[in-house]
Amino acid sequence: MVGTRRALFWLALKTGVLTVLTLGIYRFWMKTRLRRWYWSAIRPGGHPLEYVGDPIEKLLGFLFAVVILAFYIGIVNLLLMFASFALFQGNFAAYAISLIGVIPIWFYAQYRARRYVLARTRWRGLRFGLEPGAWGYAGRALMHWVITLLTLGLLWPRMTFWLEKYKTDRTFYGCARMHQNGKWTMLYPAMMPFFGAAALGAAGVAGIYLGNIPLGTGICIIAGFVAIYGLAFYRVRTLQLLTNHKTINGVGLTITPSPFRVLLIYVLGTLLACAVVFVPLMLLGVLLLLIQSADLLAEMDLEDVIAPIAGTGRYAIIAASALLYFTVFLLWSAITNAFITFPIIRHYFASLTLAPPDGVISIRQRPRDEFAEAEGFADALDVGASL
Amino acid sequence: MTVLKVGHRPEVYSAEAVYFDGTSAVPRHVSVTVDEDSRSLVAHAGADFRWPLADIREVLDQAGGDQMVIQRVGDPVQRVILPNRDLAPRLPNRTRSPRIAKRKALFGWSVAALASVALIIFVLVPAMANQLARFIPPKANAPLAKSPLIRSALHWTRPG
Numbered sequence: 001m002v003g004t005r006r007a008l009f010w011l012a013l014k015t016g017v018l019t020v021l022t023l024g025i026y027r028f029w030m031k032t033r034l035r036r037w038y039w040s041a042i043r044p045g046g047h048p049l050e051y052v053g054d055p056i057e058k059l060l061g062f063l064f065a066v067v068i069l070a071f072y073i074g075i076v077n078l079l080l081m082f083a084s085f086a087l088f089q090g091n092f093a094a095y096a097i098s099l100i101g102v103i104p105i106w107f108y109a110q111y112r113a114r115r116y117v118l119a120r121t122r123w124r125g126l127r128f129g130l131e132p133g134a135w136g137y138a139g140r141a142l143m144h145w146v147i148t149l150l151t152l153g154l155l156w157p158r159m160t161f162w163l164e165k166y167k168t169d170r171t172f173y174g175c176a177r178m179h180q181n182g183k184w185t186m187l188y189p190a191m192m193p194f195f196g197a198a199a200l201g202a203a204g205v206a207g208i209y210l211g212n213i214p215l216g217t218g219i220c221i222i223a224g225f226v227a228i229y230g231l232a233f234y235r236v237r238t239l240q241l242l243t244n245h246k247t248i249n250g251v252g253l254t255i256t257p258s259p260f261r262v263l264l265i266y267v268l269g270t271l272l273a274c275a276v277v278f279v280p281l282m283l284l285g286v287l288l289l290l291i292q293s294a295d296l297l298a299e300m301d302l303e304d305v306i307a308p309i310a311g312t313g314r315y316a317i318i319a320a321s322a323l324l325y326f327t328v329f330l331l332w333s334a335i336t337n338a339f340i341t342f343p344i345i346r347h348y349f350a351s352l353t354l355a356p357p358d359g360v361i362s363i364r365q366r367p368r369d370e371f372a373e374a375e376g377f378a379d380a381l382d383v384g385a386s387l
Numbered sequence: 388m389t390v391l392k393v394g395h396r397p398e399v400y401s402a403e404a405v406y407f408d409g410t411s412a413v414p415r416h417v418s419v420t421v422d423e424d425s426r427s428l429v430a431h432a433g434a435d436f437r438w439p440l441a442d443i444r445e446v447l448d449q450a451g452g453d454q455m456v457i458q459r460v461g462d463p464v465q466r467v468i469l470p471n472r473d474l475a476p477r478l479p480n481r482t483r484s485p486r487i488a489k490r491k492a493l494f495g496w497s498v499a500a501l502a503s504v505a506l507i508i509f510v511l512v513p514a515m516a517n518q519l520a521r522f523i524p525p526k527a528n529a530p531l532a533k534s535p536l537i538r539s540a541l542h543w544t545r546p547g
Contacts, residue, residue, distance in 0.1 A: 040448070040449040048449070082522065126409075127464075363412045
């Protein structure tokens with residue numbers, strides 16, 4: 001891994017300012033440039049990854065998704081709404097069906113976004129790739145979620161394993177296919193903190209029932225913290241277990257991230273970001289309050305009191321509020337990039353090893369995946385695959 | 388006849404680079420120099436290529452700043468990784484587009500996408516709403532007319 005947080009901070013801030021100045025259009029360029037930077041910071045075996053996505057294809061993908069969503073929100077929902085009124089004399093059925101209809105599209109978008117990002121990633125001059133299969137993924141994800149919810153989370157590792165296997169077994173580096181080995185039950189050790197939290201929570205509830213409310217509540221709060229750590233632990237440990245059971249062309253991958261370290265980066269990074277945006281946010285709050293109270297006082301015929309902030313003064317305050325709002329947004333994005341995303345990626349990849357290292361040498365190039373719609377759906381729906 | 392070359396002559400450039408040919412994952416260690424007569428970057432040992440300096444583009448936004456990744460215009464896969472940035476001042480078109488993406492088609496599709504959104508919002512939805520309104524039974528219509536949202540909408544659309 002190479003690169004400094006300072007360089008990334010300035011790149012994120014600079015591209016963020018351009019995004020604000022272009023009313024959001026530059027965000028496709030911002031995303032491309034940040035990804036190029038991140039990818040190049042990762043150098044497995046000494047050679048950097050390369051991101052070759054094009055901002056214009058992202059813009060098109062976004063517009064394409066907007067067309068489909070406009071169709072969905074406009075036409076499909078209109079039909080649902082009329083059907084709902086005609087059949088049930090109310091609009092609740094339409095809202096429910098419309099919301100449920102979005103869930104498969106969400107998983108579909110996640111898979112498509114991954115396919116796009118892999119298709120635009122290079123290492124040693126060779127392309128990565130992901131075979132088409134987004135609807136298959138969406139169907140499986142829905143099924144696994146239902147099973148996981150019905151078993152109160154006990155079969156969560158099963159879902160994590162099979163969904164990752166679905167994606168990994170369709171992943172290519174050059175002409176070589178990646179394989180997810182192992183069994184789903186190997187992920188249960190990652191659930192340990194959750195089981196601990198559940199036991200603690202049960203003890204706390206029992207304490208409250210038995211009349212010792214302070215002790216019971218205290219134990220429940222501790223159980224909550226253990227569960228939060230459990231979430232970080234589960235994500236990091238399953239990633240490690242799954243990665244360490246992946247092979248490509250006979251090459252095995254290994255990473256050794258620390259769940260505690262990852263959680264610490266998240267907590268400290270978020271605290272830092274909060275501390276930095278605190279002052280502009282407070283100022284913004286005061287200004288908004290001023291605008292609000294000016295309206296209120298004007299309605300109460302007390303214009304003399306607000307004379308200093310009326311007329312041009314009022315517009316100056318509105319302009320200052322807008323400026324502060326964007327300052328908060330830009331600082332937040334730059335700090336979370338430099339102090340959360342980058343340190344976590346660095347932590348993951350610092351321990352990455354390939355064994356045997358020269359096993360990739362015989363791999364050849366794969367053809368380009370045109371994929372003109374890019375990651376538009378993921379972008380428009382914000383499926384959390386943003387990096 | 389003797390030819391005298393007058394003026395500033397750039398320093399001789401040479402570097403030990405890594406070359407990826409874009410068809411295999413094998414890194415090739417090559418010596419590269421600039422051929423001043425043809426104004427090209429030439430590979431010597433390890434690979435065989437000759438890239439005109441004007442055709443070389445830098446792969447931008449790279450972290451670290453210790454090395455420089457270059458590609459040739461119009462070529463999507465070949466890469467040369469130089470150990471330093473000394474070649475940068477010699478590349479007249481270093482930061483220009485490598486012209487890989489088919490941007491013309493992408494622009495065309497973008498315009499088409501915007502046009503279809505406008506069609507949906509301004510033509511299809513109002514037309515369908517008028518057609519479908521006939522199928523709403525009066526029983527369902529009555530509570531609808533009383534809802535505050537619809538009342539305010541009617542208030543705004545009715546003249547006077």
